[in-house]
Amino acid sequence: MPADGSSWDGERALERLGGDADLFREIIQIFLQEAPKHMTELQQALVHGDSAATERIAHTLKGELSCLGILQASHNAGELEDAGRNGDLERAASIHTLLEKDVDILLITMRYALAGNPPGLSLVQPSGAN
Numbered sequence: 496m497p498a499d500g501s502s503w504d505g506e507r508a509l510e511r512l513g514g515d516a517d518l519f520r521e522i523i524q525i526f527l528q529e530a531p532k533h534m535t536e537l538q539q540a541l542v543h544g545d546s547a548a549t550e551r552i553a554h555t556l557k558g559e560l561s562c563l564g565i566l567q568a569s570h571n572a573g574e575l576e577d578a579g580r581n582g583d584l585e586r587a588a589s590i591h592t593l594l595e596k597d598v599d600i601l602l603i604t605m606r607y608a609l610a611g612n613p614p615g616l617s618l619v620q621p622s623g624a625n
Contacts, residue, residue: 503565503601505608511564523605526559530598533559537575541588549587550579556594560601568597 509519533556540548557572571594578587 503563503604505604508564520609522563523609526563527602527605527609530556530559530602534595534598537591537594540579541584541591544584546579546582546584546587548579549584550576553579553587553594556598560597565597565601568594568601571597 505519508522509516512518512522533552537549537552537556540546540552553572553576557569557576560569560572571590575587575590575594578584578590
């Protein structure tokens, strides 16, 4: 399935890496390790009312998700970054809920891809999907 802005197209991500399957796997493995940490740190920043940390962590996630071609989740991270920058932690908490769902589904999909399934499978249907 082609990417439609609301799903992860592993095949397209692989193409963006010049077809380097080893690099593709390495990036997925790094994301699998780092994304849960980022999400935990983001939750803690929101609980503690730390808008600067919220902005910083959301910015990091936005870049990682964009690099992987996960447009809707990257957009949500960008919205969260903006909310943190503006000190709107109520809005940030609402967006965090969406982003958390996006990342949870993405992690499952990436584990599936690493288990040897075709990278072209676009199983992620994050919060913005119909």
